[in-house]
Amino acid sequence: MRSVDELFDLAAGFRGGRDIVEDMMPDIKTPNEIARLSDDRILAGMTKAVFQAGFNWKVIENKWPGFEEAFEGFVPVRWKFMSDDDLDTLLKDTRIVRNGMKIQTIRDNAILLCDLEDEHGSAARCIADWPMEDFAGLLAMLHQRGSRLGGSTAQYFLRFLGKDGWVMGRDVVAALVREGVIEKAPTGKAAQAKVQAVFTHWTEESGRPYAHISRLLALSTGPNY
Numbered sequence: 602m603r604s605v606d607e608l609f610d611l612a613a614g615f616r617g618g619r620d621i622v623e624d625m626m627p628d629i630k631t632p633n634e635i636a637r638l639s640d641d642r643i644l645a646g647m648t649k650a651v652f653q654a655g656f657n658w659k660v661i662e663n664k665w666p667g668f669e670e671a672f673e674g675f676v677p678v679r680w681k682f683m684s685d686d687d688l689d690t691l692l693k694d695t696r697i698v699r700n701g702m703k704i705q706t707i708r709d710n711a712i713l714l715c716d717l718e719d720e721h722g723s724a725a726r727c728i729a730d731w732p733m734e735d736f737a738g739l740l741a742m743l744h745q746r747g748s749r750l751g752g753s754t755a756q757y758f759l760r761f762l763g764k765d766g767w768v769m770g771r772d773v774v775a776a777l778v779r780e781g782v783i784e785k786a787p788t789g790k791a792a793q794a795k796v797q798a799v800f801t802h803w804t805e806e807s808g809r810p811y812a813h814i815s816r817l818l819a820l821s822t823g824p825n826y
Contacts, residue, residue: 602780602799605807605814612820622820627812630763635729640714643724643762644675647710650758651703651749660698667696672707677715677724683708709748716746728764733804733811736766737797760812767800767815776818 603611613619648668653661661668671694673679683705691697691704714724721727731739739759744751750758756768767773769787777783782799783792803814 602782605803605809605817608776608814608817608821612817615823616820622817625820626816627760628763629765629810629812632729635763636723636726638725638762640677640718640724641675643728644677644680644707644711644714645669645672646758646762647747647750648672648675648707650754650761651706651710652698652700653757654749654754656698664697667694671696675707677711677718680707680711681715683711703749706748710750713747728759728762733765734797734801736800736811737793739766741793765810765812767796767811769796770819772819772822773815775822779822 609619609622612622616622616625645668649661649665652668669675671691688701688704692699692701697704717724717727721730728739740755743755743758747755753769756766759766760768774783774786777787777796777799778785780799782795785792787793787796800811800814803809804811807814809817
């Protein structure tokens with residue numbers, strides 16, 4: 602298994618140099634910065650990730666101002682009580698993508714955020730304080746307690762929020778297979794534990810955040826990232 606420095610060299614060879622690779626590292630927020638986010642921004646981020654899943658991201662981005670208007674700023678305590686009348690109205694609202702199943706996730710995820718507020722003071726604080734050595738546990742919690750927040754959807758939601766962590770895209774999986782960490786996409790608990798362990802190892806070795814290691818793995822597979 603390569604060291605992070607060796608992964609960096611591999612990525613630099615494909616991308617044209619270390620400076621170029623360094624410029625491609627994702628930005629992450631500190632726990633305090635994440636904790637200061639209001640929970641309406643958490644629900645908005647969840648919703649955007651859910652609607653982008655399996656859909657054209659550019660379409661969702663272009664429509665996003667309409668989503669913000671239609672969902673009145675995504676205040677969780679408002680949408681945990683989404684009524685049948687609300688749903689009927691939203692299914693006719695051309696400002697958004699009118700996918701009934703995805704619209705209903707907003708109610709379910711608003712309930713989750715209100716529950717996390719009761720448990721932790723705010724959902725943002727819960728996410729901010731979740732230990733990186735159990736990032737897999739955070740993903741599992743979102744999958745189990747949220748709606749349509751499994752797999753890469755939760756990973757992209759957290760990345761866009763600024764939370765440190767990996768995104769298990771095709772290139773990252775390929776790199777982890779190449780390094781002998783896993784044999785295929787890590788869907789089971791045992792494989793996820795291996796991913797968690799190796800990211801923790803690489804972070805301790807290099808001082809780099811998980812998000813940078815995730816990007817380095819992707820960049821180290823070749824020029825088609």
